[in-house]
Every structure is written in C-alpha cells, then in structure tokens.
Amino acid sequence: MPTLNLTRFSFLIHIAVVACLLSPMLAAAAPTWNDDDVPVLPKDELPEKLDIKKIPVGFEKLPVAPKDNPTTLEKAQLGRRLFFDPVLSTNGTVSCASCHQPDHGFASPDTVSVGIGGQKGTRNAPTVLNRGYGKHFSWDGRDESLEAQSLGVLQSKSELGGDTDTVIANIKKDEQYVAAFAKVFSESGEGTGDKYVTVENVTKAIACFERTLNSGNSKVDRFRNDEYDALSRAARQGLWIFESRGGCWKCHNGSNLADEEFHNTGVGFGKKERDLGRAKATQMAEHNFQFKTPTLRDIDHTAPYMHDGSAKTLKDVVEFYNKGGAPDDPLLDKDMKPLNLTEEEVGFLVEFLKALSSSND
Ligand code: HEC
Ligand code: HEC
Known part of the structure; x- marks a missing residue:
C-alpha cells in the first residue's frame, strides 16, 4: 500500500x-x-x-x-x-x-x-x-x-x-x-x-x-583456487604473515576480509579532537574510538587510508601495525600488538595487499 x-x-x-x-x-x-x-x-x-x-x-x-x-x-x-x-x-x-x-x-x-x-x-x-x-x-x-x-x-x-x-x-x-x-x-x-x-x-x-558493485577474482583468489603462479613469492610470504604472525586475519577475515565488527586500532590517538567513532552511533563510552573493519579488496586503489585518511600509502599502514598501532592508547584493541617485522617483511605484506585487487580490469 x-x-x-x-x-x-x-x-x-x-x-x-x-x-x-x-x-x-x-x-x-x-x-x-x-x-x-x-x-x-x-x-x-x-x-x-x-x-x-x-x-x-x-x-x-x-x-x-x-x-x-x-x-x-x-x-x-x-x-x-x-x-x-x-x-x-x-x-x-x-x-x-x-x-x-x-x-x-x-x-x-x-x-x-x-x-x-x-x-x-x-x-x-x-x-x-x-x-x-x-x-x-x-x-x-x-x-x-x-x-x-x-x-x-x-x-x-x-x-x-x-x-x-x-x-x-x-x-x-x-x-x-x-x-x-x-x-x-x-x-x-x-x-x-x-x-x-x-x-x-x-x-x-x-x-x-x-549491490552490483562487487570486487573479487583477485590474484589471491586465483592462488587459492590452485593457480599457484598468480602470486609473486613476496606476496605469498605476505599472505603467510597476514594469516599468522601479523594477526591481520583476526579482524580482516572472510571473503571480504572484514569481520564487520568495531575495533580501536589506535588511529587518531593523541589528536586533540579525536573522532569518537562507534560511540557516536551508540552513545556508549565503551565504544570510544572504535571503527568498522573495512574491506581490503581493491585496497591498492583507494589511498589514503583509515577513517581520517592519515595513512598515505600501504607501507604507512603496515608500519603503523608493525609498531602495534598506538601502544600507549589505554583503550587499544587487545589484538593490536607490536609485530617486530623486518623491513623486508613489511614489504611482503604490502605486496600481498596489492594482490587483493580484482583481476577483472
Ligand atoms: C562529499 C563526499 C561524499 C558524497 C557526495 C557521498 N559520499 Fe558516501 N561517504 C562519504 C564519507 C566521508 C563516508 C564515511 C562516512 C562516515 O563514516 O561518517 C561515506 C560512506 C559511504 C558508504 C558506507 C561505506 C561503508 O564502508 O560502510 C556508502 C555505501 C556510501 N558512502 C555511498 C554513497 C552514495 C550512494 C552517495 C550518493 C547518494 C554518496 N555516498 C555520496 C563521502 C561522500
Ligand atoms: C583489531 C582488529 C584489526 C587488526 C588486528 C588489523 N586490522 Fe586493519 N583495520 C582494522 C580497522 C578497525 C580499520 C579501520 C581503522 C580506522 O580507520 O580507524 C583497519 C584499517 C586497515 C586498512 C586501511 C583500510 C582503508 O580502507 O582505509 C588496511 C590496509 C589494514 N587495516 C590492513 C591490516 C593489516 C595488513 C593488518 C595486519 C598487520 C591489520 N589490518 C590488522 C582492524 C584491524
């Protein structure tokens, strides 16, 4: 009616x-x-x-x-x-x-x-x-x-x-x-x-x-479908770190590499007027500074990164995670820890992230 x-x-x-x-x-x-x-x-x-x-x-x-x-x-x-x-x-x-x-x-x-x-x-x-x-x-x-x-x-x-x-x-x-x-x-x-x-x-x-704007068929998907050569050696190393020591999978998981949950990764810590994030929507202090985990599909194309655009490159993002986000932030998510990755390993993760773009275009 x-x-x-x-x-x-x-x-x-x-x-x-x-x-x-x-x-x-x-x-x-x-x-x-x-x-x-x-x-x-x-x-x-x-x-x-x-x-x-x-x-x-x-x-x-x-x-x-x-x-x-x-x-x-x-x-x-x-x-x-x-x-x-x-x-x-x-x-x-x-x-x-x-x-x-x-x-x-x-x-x-x-x-x-x-x-x-x-x-x-x-x-x-x-x-x-x-x-x-x-x-x-x-x-x-x-x-x-x-x-x-x-x-x-x-x-x-x-x-x-x-x-x-x-x-x-x-x-x-x-x-x-x-x-x-x-x-x-x-x-x-x-x-x-x-x-x-x-x-x-x-x-x-x-x-x-x-609902029709969908991105799949990345090099990572092809690799997972047994097309072994789809990923470079560096990207394969990156995939391994992503799923193990890097702990990225804890929040970036499933087909869309996003748990659709809210986390405080420490972005914006120390800013004078820090965005309250999820708490703005729920009015609950326990949600302060939490943001929705974004998809990582086509991430190579969407710089700058994070809710405030504070990371200019994928390398900046991975370096941010490598130091544990903002280790001094008392409200930091429990899954954020310094990673102690070498410079080379940071590069591997970046190569992996770049391989998440659709191969259709
Ligand atoms: C002036 C820039 C601007 C315009 C114009 C704009 N958006 Fe956005 N859009 C944003 C920003 C900024 C956000 C994030 C908002 C936030 O988190 O507070 C966003 C968020 C979104 C999201 C949510 C994405 C997610 O991760 O959940 C969708 C969907 C979206 N916009 C669709 C649209 C559509 C459809 C239109 C046109 C009707 C539109 N936007 C016009 C800036 C814009
Ligand atoms: C505790 C959950 C969590 C973990 C662990 C985590 N992320 Fe995130 N990730 C998020 C959230 C939440 C955001 C958005 C943060 C913001 O903007 O405030 C994000 C943002 C990003 C972005 C930027 C996306 C965009 O569109 O701006 C990239 C890239 C990224 N993460 C990659 C990684 C990598 C690589 C790892 C592992 C080293 C990792 N994440 C570990 C939750 C997490």
Missing part, C-alpha cells in the same frame, strides 16, 4: 532528521557554499550492461537484498544513473561518484571528503565496493542498510546539500527518469506519472546499484 509506506517513510525521515540534529558531524554549518566551487564529476565508464547474477570469484553468494528492495537489472540501471548524476545535490554540482570515484576504487583521493561548495567533512570516503556484503555502514556503523546510508547522504547539508525537496523536483523535470521510476516502482510495471519519484525510491535504486 503506497500511502502506508509513505507515512512510515516520513516517520523514518523524521527520526533521521532528529538524529542529524543530534550528531555534531552531520549537523554541519548552514549552506553557505560557493557555487563556483565545483568538485570532480567522474563519468560512468562501467561496462554497458550490469551483470546482476555474477558471483565474484572468492565469494560464495551474491549480496542479499532486503525483501522490500529485490535486485533487478532495471532498478540497478536506474540507481547507476543516479549514482553518477549531480542532480542528487541541491545545486547540481556533486554526485555520489564525486567522492566514490570509480577509477579510485570507488573511494576518494582526498584525506577527508569534500562536499557541496567545497565543505570539508571529518572522515575519508571509503570504498562502496562489496558493501552489499556489509552488515553495518559508515565508519561508525550508524546505518543499518545501504538504503538508510544513502538517505543520510541525501539529507546531509555538507555532502549533497540536504534539500531533498529540490532534488526530487529536479529529477521530476527529466522525462526519462520519470518513466524509469514508474516502470521500476509501480506494482504492474506499467505505472505512469511522476509520483514514483520519491526519496525512498531514490535510495532503493541507488542501494540496488551498489
């Missing part, structure tokens, strides 16, 4: 707005942007036809979609167009792809993300690859689904501008969009008119597209 859904959705929006007001990070300054400040707008150079059925090598199944938003090709194509389209920002200058750049592993090269009018956020924009396999979203896990996550961005004043009425009105000006929304979201598939262009449906289409 469309009306019922709509009411429930407005209620959710209401909760989200209240949550935004409470969250100092999201409740950024009033929109005082300068329209001349134009961020990059990457073009859509993905393969013409999306493959929604292909299970990435290294995974056992496709991402599971919520019952009320099943994955279909047409919906994913609609979400794809929206993802690359600056129409999603209040002044038409920023798209999702501005911060999640396809040729940068769907992450941002900026230390912290830069949104509408050049407004700086406080965190690095992570990859959206393989997020369909995720359980919690954003560095602090505050969003419980990809749909909820994209709603948050659409409402964020500092990212896309936050004026969803304007965004919806602008999408409705485009006949192709209106027809595509009606086709995808009307029950019969034959609906007409612009009533299907809603914030809820925008978030559904985008989330559907995100």
Whole structure:
C-alpha cells in the first residue's frame, strides 16, 4: 500500500532528521557554499550492461537484498544513473561518484571528503565496493542498510546539500527518469506519472546499484583456487604473515576480509579532537574510538587510508601495525600488538595487499 509506506517513510525521515540534529558531524554549518566551487564529476565508464547474477570469484553468494528492495537489472540501471548524476545535490554540482570515484576504487583521493561548495567533512570516503556484503555502514556503523546510508547522504547539508525537496523536483523535470521510476516502482510495471519519484525510491535504486558493485577474482583468489603462479613469492610470504604472525586475519577475515565488527586500532590517538567513532552511533563510552573493519579488496586503489585518511600509502599502514598501532592508547584493541617485522617483511605484506585487487580490469 503506497500511502502506508509513505507515512512510515516520513516517520523514518523524521527520526533521521532528529538524529542529524543530534550528531555534531552531520549537523554541519548552514549552506553557505560557493557555487563556483565545483568538485570532480567522474563519468560512468562501467561496462554497458550490469551483470546482476555474477558471483565474484572468492565469494560464495551474491549480496542479499532486503525483501522490500529485490535486485533487478532495471532498478540497478536506474540507481547507476543516479549514482553518477549531480542532480542528487541541491545545486547540481556533486554526485555520489564525486567522492566514490570509480577509477579510485570507488573511494576518494582526498584525506577527508569534500562536499557541496567545497565543505570539508571529518572522515575519508571509503570504498562502496562489496558493501552489499556489509552488515553495518559508515565508519561508525550508524546505518543499518545501504538504503538508510544513502538517505543520510541525501539529507546531509555538507555532502549533497540536504534539500531533498529540490532534488526530487529536479529529477521530476527529466522525462526519462520519470518513466524509469514508474516502470521500476509501480506494482504492474506499467505505472505512469511522476509520483514514483520519491526519496525512498531514490535510495532503493541507488542501494540496488551498489549491490552490483562487487570486487573479487583477485590474484589471491586465483592462488587459492590452485593457480599457484598468480602470486609473486613476496606476496605469498605476505599472505603467510597476514594469516599468522601479523594477526591481520583476526579482524580482516572472510571473503571480504572484514569481520564487520568495531575495533580501536589506535588511529587518531593523541589528536586533540579525536573522532569518537562507534560511540557516536551508540552513545556508549565503551565504544570510544572504535571503527568498522573495512574491506581490503581493491585496497591498492583507494589511498589514503583509515577513517581520517592519515595513512598515505600501504607501507604507512603496515608500519603503523608493525609498531602495534598506538601502544600507549589505554583503550587499544587487545589484538593490536607490536609485530617486530623486518623491513623486508613489511614489504611482503604490502605486496600481498596489492594482490587483493580484482583481476577483472
Ligand atoms: C562529499 C563526499 C561524499 C558524497 C557526495 C557521498 N559520499 Fe558516501 N561517504 C562519504 C564519507 C566521508 C563516508 C564515511 C562516512 C562516515 O563514516 O561518517 C561515506 C560512506 C559511504 C558508504 C558506507 C561505506 C561503508 O564502508 O560502510 C556508502 C555505501 C556510501 N558512502 C555511498 C554513497 C552514495 C550512494 C552517495 C550518493 C547518494 C554518496 N555516498 C555520496 C563521502 C561522500
Ligand atoms: C583489531 C582488529 C584489526 C587488526 C588486528 C588489523 N586490522 Fe586493519 N583495520 C582494522 C580497522 C578497525 C580499520 C579501520 C581503522 C580506522 O580507520 O580507524 C583497519 C584499517 C586497515 C586498512 C586501511 C583500510 C582503508 O580502507 O582505509 C588496511 C590496509 C589494514 N587495516 C590492513 C591490516 C593489516 C595488513 C593488518 C595486519 C598487520 C591489520 N589490518 C590488522 C582492524 C584491524
């Protein structure tokens, strides 16, 4: 029943707005942007036809979609167009792809993300690859689904501008969009008119597209599938350290190399205004400074690293772990210990990490 859904959705929006007001990070300054400040707008150079059925090598199944938003090709194509389209920002200058750049592993090269009018956020924009396999979203896990996550961005004043009425009105000006929304979201598939262009449906289409952005078939997967030569000797040594002495597997495990849990690795220790991380989402002090373990797939493409972009290279990351993160941090995760790796062994781990990129491209 469309009306019922709509009411429930407005209620959710209401909760989200209240949550935004409470969250100092999201409740950024009033929109005082300068329209001349134009961020990059990457073009859509993905393969013409999306493959929604292909299970990435290294995974056992496709991402599971919520019952009320099943994955279909047409919906994913609609979400794809929206993802690359600056129409999603209040002044038409920023798209999702501005911060999640396809040729940068769907992450941002900026230390912290830069949104509408050049407004700086406080965190690095992570990859959206393989997020369909995720359980919690954003560095602090505050969003419980990809749909909820994209709603948050659409409402964020500092990212896309936050004026969803304007965004919806602008999408409705485009006949192709209106027809595509009606086709995808009307029950019969034959609906007409612009009533299907809603914030809820925008978030559904985008989330559907995100579930198709998957990375597998890395050299490491090929090696594990008995293609022994896929990994260099150095990368094989790195794999061994990753799974033994390095202790990396304790948090970076499973097909996506992420436990989807929250840990304080010591990133940001000593900073004056240290990001509280998970505690921002849960309001519980025991979660202070904990962040979601990110995937390591395509990691070679997504520098800089960590929630604050503080590690510029993979070598910086491995050296950070080699010294045990921040050994003086009283709240450090119990699995963080100095590793005593030699310079050569640090290099092995870096080679291993580089071998986690998809071999498809
Ligand atoms: C101004 C830059 C910017 C724009 C524009 C932007 N994002 Fe993000 N995105 C970020 C940042 C920064 C984070 C991390 C947020 C946090 O942890 O607080 C993020 C997080 C995410 C995540 C969660 C990833 C994870 O590891 O859980 C997803 C999914 C995502 N964005 C999708 C989108 C979509 C879809 C759009 C467009 C509707 C979009 N983003 C627009 C900067 C941006
Ligand atoms: C205690 C859990 C834990 C262990 C052990 C661990 N990691 Fe991490 N890793 C994390 C978390 C959490 C983050 C995000 C930290 C942040 O940004 O504050 C992270 C971030 C990273 C990143 C950056 C990812 C990105 O997208 O920015 C890389 C690379 C990485 N880890 C590799 C490793 C390697 C290699 C090891 C072993 C030497 C290792 N990790 C051990 C939990 C862990």
